[in-house]
Amino acid sequence: MDEAIRRIEAVWRIESPKLIGALARLVRDVGLAEELAQEALVTALEKWPETGVPDNPGAWLMTTAKNRALDDLRRNQMLRGKHKQLGRELEEEQEASGAALAARLERELDDDVGDDVLRLIFTACHPVLARDARVALTLRLLGGLTTAEIARAFLTPEPTIAQRIVRAKKTLAEAKVPFEVPRGAERAERLASVLEVIYLVFNEGYAATAGDDWMRPELVEDALRLGRVLAGLATEEPEAHGLVALMEIQASRLHARTSPSGEPILLLDQDRSRWDQLLIRRGLAALEKAEALGGARGPYALQAALAACHARARAAAETDWARIVGLYGALNEVTPSPIVELNRAVALSMLFGPEAGLKIVDAVAGEAALASYHLLPSIRGDFLFKLGRLEAARAEFERAAAMAGNARERALLEKRAGECLRGGSPGT
Amino acid sequence: MRYMMIVKGSKLSESGVLPTEQELAAMGKYNDELQKAGVLLDMSGLKPTSKAVKVQFANGKRTVIDGPFAEAKEVIAGYWVIQVKSREEAIEWAKRIPAEAQREFSEVELRPFYELEDFAPGAAVEAAKELGKKLPANAGGKR
Numbered sequence: 001m002d003e004a005i006r007r008i009e010a011v012w013r014i015e016s017p018k019l020i021g022a023l024a025r026l027v028r029d030v031g032l033a034e035e036l037a038q039e040a041l042v043t044a045l046e047k048w049p050e051t052g053v054p055d056n057p058g059a060w061l062m063t064t065a066k067n068r069a070l071d072d073l074r075r076n077q078m079l080r081g082k083h084k085q086l087g088r089e090l091e092e093e094q095e096a097s098g099a100a101l102a103a104r105l106e107r108e109l110d111d112d113v114g115d116d117v118l119r120l121i122f123t124a125c126h127p128v129l130a131r132d133a134r135v136a137l138t139l140r141l142l143g144g145l146t147t148a149e150i151a152r153a154f155l156t157p158e159p160t161i162a163q164r165i166v167r168a169k170k171t172l173a174e175a176k177v178p179f180e181v182p183r184g185a186e187r188a189e190r191l192a193s194v195l196e197v198i199y200l201v202f203n204e205g206y207a208a209t210a211g212d213d214w215m216r217p218e219l220v221e222d223a224l225r226l227g228r229v230l231a232g233l234a235t236e237e238p239e240a241h242g243l244v245a246l247m248e249i250q251a252s253r254l255h256a257r258t259s260p261s262g263e264p265i266l267l268l269d270q271d272r273s274r275w276d277q278l279l280i281r282r283g284l285a286a287l288e289k290a291e292a293l294g295g296a297r298g299p300y301a302l303q304a305a306l307a308a309c310h311a312r313a314r315a316a317a318e319t320d321w322a323r324i325v326g327l328y329g330a331l332n333e334v335t336p337s338p339i340v341e342l343n344r345a346v347a348l349s350m351l352f353g354p355e356a357g358l359k360i361v362d363a364v365a366g367e368a369a370l371a372s373y374h375l376l377p378s379i380r381g382d383f384l385f386k387l388g389r390l391e392a393a394r395a396e397f398e399r400a401a402a403m404a405g406n407a408r409e410r411a412l413l414e415k416r417a418g419e420c421l422r423g424g425s426p427g428t
Numbered sequence: 429m430r431y432m433m434i435v436k437g438s439k440l441s442e443s444g445v446l447p448t449e450q451e452l453a454a455m456g457k458y459n460d461e462l463q464k465a466g467v468l469l470d471m472s473g474l475k476p477t478s479k480a481v482k483v484q485f486a487n488g489k490r491t492v493i494d495g496p497f498a499e500a501k502e503v504i505a506g507y508w509v510i511q512v513k514s515r516e517e518a519i520e521w522a523k524r525i526p527a528e529a530q531r532e533f534s535e536v537e538l539r540p541f542y543e544l545e546d547f548a549p550g551a552a553v554e555a556a557k558e559l560g561k562k563l564p565a566n567a568g569g570k571r
Binding site: 003006007009010011013014117144217221224225226227228229232233278279282 | 463464465466467468469470509511512513514515516517519520521543
């Protein structure tokens with residue numbers, strides 16, 4: 001029994017995006033499509049444990065959902081507009097022989113599924129929805145996650161997530177968001193929203209902003225899967241491949257990012273033999289694809305290229321810092337940010353020493369965006385320390401310690417401030 | 429979780445006869461489906477054991493043995509690496525391998541990879557939970 005239910009869950013995970021996508025194309029309403037699909041799932045949960053899972057579970061679910069839609073329409077007599085047309089289509093089908101219908105449904109499921117799933121992605125990530133709503137709806141409709149699973153992943157009460165999803169579906173219906181893949185000028189903006197949602201999910205798994213677990217590999221996998229689905233469907237979009245490249249390469253380091261006692265290990269200190277070479281290879285291939293499509297200067301492709309610099313270096317000492325400096329420069333042109341500049345300063349200091357880094361840090365130090373960013377004084381302190389200006393370094397480390405939100409980081413910064421007092425040896 | 433779907437060989441795969449156009453098309457469609465579902469990580473086909481060689485270790489001695497090897501069923505003819513949510517999902521994907529390919533296969537074995545959780549000792553997990561905060565995002569520590 002339990003095994004049968006686990007099997008049905010697996011079928012659901014595989015079939016639900018295609019099913020909901022195809023239904024949404026028919027009923028022109030994502031919320032209704034999802035409800036119809038859910039009802040078909042409930043029917044499957046009742047029947048399949050006894051009858052066994054049918055040979056083509058996707059077509060079975062689709063037929064069941066369509067019949068359900070027709071029943072609803074008849075009962076409610078909502079025969080107007082799009083519903084009217086749908087009702088007619090479905091009735092005509094019912095008149096056709098069962099076998100012919102099954103064949104048509106199967107064809108339909110096969111045919112346009114890619115486009116339907118892509119439409120579903122763009123709809124779930126529509127900018128009319130708040131960011132939280134986009135994330136929840138995407139995981140639910142495309143990731144096949146239950147409300148409970150999403151709630152667990154984001155450490156949010158289940159009713160909150162459920163409500164968020166209900167509201168999101170309502171918002172989409174009220175805004176009359178068309179079920180389509182955007183074209184022309186709108187497309188770039190809409191794609192950016194999709195990429196943002198997927199990368200948010202990834203980062204929540206890779207460096208959790210809330211909760212006790214520092215990493216949640218399941219979310220990393222969900223995001224990777226979504227990214228791969230997107231790149232597989234929107235094959236001509238360089239940034240889709242850029243995002244996949246970035247996530248694959250970052251995820252390749254999952255196993256190397258914590259010490260046996262569970263402390264985070266900085267990239268340059270990681271045991272590179274523990275990096276997942278399969279994911280690195282996939283990431284580099286995806287990056288090549290992004291670049292071949294003319295997307296080398298996309299923000300995700302640039303970040304992927306940065307990650308690739310580290311992935312290609314077999315040892316930290318072999319890192320191509322010159323290329324990293326150039327890439328941060330390019331990234332700062334595409335998406336100007338003082339934080340990118342700070343990163344460039346650190347990379348530059350690896351090439352030309354702390355003085356060069358300090359110059360850039362001082363140039364951006366006045367930026368409002370960095371006012372409460374503890375890494376600014378922390379990095380500045382490190383440069384000053386290496387230059388032997390211990391008193392100034394100590395002040396910076398103390399300032400950084402006071403700003404740091406994390407106890408472990410604070411302790412580390414206080415320790416470094418203490419080393420300045422004792423005149424510790426530079427470069428440690 | 430990651431699974432390797434290991435294709436066990438058959439007399440046909442061992443004979444070195446390449447798949448027909450129709451079989452290739454069916455497999456191509458299946459591979460495409462795996463890829464579009466975002467689960468396919470890697471795949472390859474392996475040449476028959478007539479091209480293979482074994483190095484056996486026994487009592488400190490190494491013996492080199494040329495193929496072919498008997499027992500086609502014990503021979504690996506190819507593999508997929510897939511990323512799935514559950515054992516059942518891996519089974520579901522394996523069941524969808526098209527009928528056209530089954531001539532070539534005697535069976536498909538599903539083997540899970542070791543994952544992060546398999547390595548993390550209890551103390552490390554606890555410590556990670558206490559930590560609950562991300563890395564500082566300087567360039568040296570770029571994620």
